[in-house]
Amino acid sequence: MRILVLGGTGWLGSLLASEAVTRGHEVVCLARGESGHVPDGATLVHGDRSTVEGYGGLDGDFDALVDVTRFPLHTRTALEALGSRVPHWVFVSSCSVYADHGTPGADESADLLPALEGDEWSMEVYGEGKVACEQALVEALGADRVLLARAGLIAGPGDITDRTGYWPLRFAHPASDDGAVLVPNAPDLGTQLIDARDLAAWLVTCAEQRRAGTFNASGPVQLFPEYVETVRQTVGHIGPTVLVDQSWLEEQEVLPWSGDRSLPLWLPLPEYAGFMTRSSAAAEAHGLRTRPLAETVRDGLEWELRTGPGRARKAGLTPTDEVELLGRARP
Numbered sequence: 001m002r003i004l005v006l007g008g009t010g011w012l013g014s015l016l017a018s019e020a021v022t023r024g025h026e027v028v029c030l031a032r033g034e035s036g037h038v039p040d041g042a043t044l045v046h047g048d049r050s051t052v053e054g055y056g057g058l059d060g061d062f063d064a065l066v067d068v069t070r071f072p073l074h075t076r077t078a079l080e081a082l083g084s085r086v087p088h089w090v091f092v093s094s095c096s097v098y099a100d101h102g103t104p105g106a107d108e109s110a111d112l113l114p115a116l117e118g119d120e121w122s123m124e125v126y127g128e129g130k131v132a133c134e135q136a137l138v139e140a141l142g143a144d145r146v147l148l149a150r151a152g153l154i155a156g157p158g159d160i161t162d163r164t165g166y167w168p169l170r171f172a173h174p175a176s177d178d179g180a181v182l183v184p185n186a187p188d189l190g191t192q193l194i195d196a197r198d199l200a201a202w203l204v205t206c207a208e209q210r211r212a213g214t215f216n217a218s219g220p221v222q223l224f225p226e227y228v229e230t231v232r233q234t235v236g237h238i239g240p241t242v243l244v245d246q247s248w249l250e251e252q253e254v255l256p257w258s259g260d261r262s263l264p265l266w267l268p269l270p271e272y273a274g275f276m277t278r279s280s281a282a283a284e285a286h287g288l289r290t291r292p293l294a295e296t297v298r299d300g301l302e303w304e305l306r307t308g309p310g311r312a313r314k315a316g317l318t319p320t321d322e323v324e325l326l327g328r329a330r331p
């Protein structure tokens with residue numbers, strides 16, 4: 001097949017392109033070339049999606065397209081430039097499209113956020129932006145030409161958000177001299193992630209099969225303590241874990257999920273009880289397969305160590321902050 005990847009220089013897009021090349025497809029990627037390189041075997045066509053003219057370097061028709069954009073403007077320009085030249089579109093959306101994150105086990109029929117209007121975009125309206133992209137695609141192409149993949153937390157080697165590498169790295173190299181690690185006491189919190197390589201493989205299969213529909217795409221749900229235990233065992237952590245309650249972490253101004261002074265994958269309850277406990281049953285019934293968490297953890301750690309464990313992170317506690325917090329948690 002001749003497959004067009006809109007993107008291909010970022011993390012997931014590059015894996016997608018690589019997977020499609022490995023399967024013998026002709027792969028063309030359209031991007032500005034600012035985020036990185038496309039994988040060997042794929043062709044990069046330089047273009048800026050801010051305008052329809054940005055697609056001018058693309059020749060001919062394609063059998064399928066995969067798009068990773070967050071910007072409704074990019075969806076609209078792509079539709080105008082390529083709507084009549086590509087029969088099947090795969091769009092990487094997000095579970096952030098949902099209005100409610102408090103209900104465990106919700107499927108694709110859950111209520112959505114309102115679609116973003118206009119082109120003023122920021123991370124605060126990430127979910128609304130994805131809704132606008134989804135709606136524009138279905139409206140322009142019809143539901144039978146579009147696959148909407150609402151990804152959960154994407155994990156594994158290459159995680160440039162610094163979230164899923166945090167725990168493997170911290171348990172492998174604790175900040176404290178006695179090997180202690182600060183861990184939220186969250187026995188009822190569900191965790192759910194999908195290895196980027198598994199997501200890429202399934203998306204390429206969907207493109208090959210011209211599968212249409214709307215699917216949550218994530219892995220199995222585990223309770224947070226089980227997740228922590230899998231990480232500890234995989235990286236061989238033998239020090240103590242120091243459990244601290246949600247209210248204590250809030251008092252210490254530790255953020256959930258992401259950002260400076262945060263603990264990734266930890267989310268406050270009850271409002272986020274459904275955030276990482278969504279049903280991906282429909283995607284599983286249509287071929288989504290996920291590898292064991294231990295493999296994602298092991299490879300994620302290897303990537304963290306290779307890319308510099310001391311670098312500034314977008315998520316997690318610095319070793320200094322963690323040692324200070326441990327001192328307060330067990331004076």
Ligand SMILES: NC(=O)c1ccc[n+]([C@@H]2O[C@H](COP(=O)([O-])OP(=O)(O)OC[C@H]3O[C@@H](n4cnc5c(N)ncnc54)[C@H](OP(=O)(O)O)[C@@H]3O)[C@@H](O)[C@H]2O)c1
Nearest residue numbers: 007008009010011012013031032033034035048049068154
């Ligand atoms: N991380 C998560 O846990 C998570 C969870 C759910 C869903 N998602 C979704 O997963 C996807 C991740 O994609 P990704 O890893 O490939 O990363 P990304 O950083 O979102 O990739 C964006 C791509 O678009 C290209 N691009 C950006 N602006 C452009 C422009 N003006 N013109 C042309 N190309 C442009 C970039 O290339 P250039 O900069 O080279 O132009 C890059 O290839 C996104 O859709 C994200 O919303 C992520």
